[in-house]
Amino acid sequence: MTSEQPRDPIAVPAAGLILLVGVSGSGKSTFARQHFGGTEVISSDFCRGLVANDENDQSATKDAFDVLGYIVATRLRRGLLTVVDATNVQPYARSSLVSLAKEHDVLVDAIVLDVPEHVAIERNERRPDRTFGSRVVSRQRRDLKRSLGRTKKEGFRRIHVLRGTEEIDAAQIVRERPWNDRRDLSGPFDIIGDVHGCVSELRTLLTTLGWHIQVKDGAAVGASHPDGRQAVFVGDLVDRGPDTPGVLRLVMGMVASGLRCA
Template structure:
């Protein structure tokens, strides 16, 4: 018999050795989702590496160095067979390419969880954050999600999950599954 709690919620199966790319605009809830559903040590973040380098997670001057460290951490975790959740906007192919390549080389599955919330929701949430992103940037990021499913489908993910509302996010349940249950690693782009 199915668990009634899970049937009322959206279950997302995540292999314990997977790469999980969180994709979405600033203020869409990626970091909150990562904190709620994944072990803290599994989450790697460009903001966190900026903070480690300068003491300020919003310091864009060190973005290149922060992303180099992020990619190194992604590769090391995947090589070790560890769950790796990438908490960054990941809005374009270039930002997703290196993590996906690391997953392929490590023969690990890649999943995308997309936070495609309306710009108004992201803007409202953004105003309550400690580090406010300029509204024009949030609008541009939100607009870039219009064709995200089509973009992601050709990149080789084992699964793509798209949240279109706050209730979608709140009803999600992440189920960590053994690494051996996945049938194939990330595939090269079509």
């Protein structure tokens, strides 16, 4: 990908989990600051500093990730976008975070920053707090390359790979609202349970609730409510009933007319 071929914006979940993946020196923290809010980013280095007063104290890594996991889980429970800034180059490091996303029923994306090894090494050498040498970066890069092909099977919704500094610098982030985020709907609502293919009973219920049934050639093909009420179907529309096609025809007509049935 060159600068003459701009990449489409990276679409991430507006409320979910994002894992930044890359070797030390790949620019994850800079990328996070550029594209996400300060409180949205949880850094493994920051958590290591919290528990050891030293962001580079590798002996504190386990405790640091315990703290990181707690913060991530709390934010996901509260419905907040959360970005994890850590190397995440090994499958086991990613798996625990993906599991947290699944436990909280949110989407999880990975953004991989893949820079040449010499670039990462040079960046680390310019930082006085990075004293671990080039061997660590080389090992991390091997781990990344070895596991990158398997990430599609790890439970990520999408994996965005940015290769080279130019592509990373040019990246744009857009946030996608989940399909089930319907906070724009304000009601009033009629909550309807299992229909099970019983179109006659559904028509009776809707009529009782004040809905006007639209009929074509003797079949119900839609419905509207004079007060602008919206129907929310929370049970099974089909299965066992005498007229499953009739139920689907009616409900699909309601959706098509803009009633935004859920």
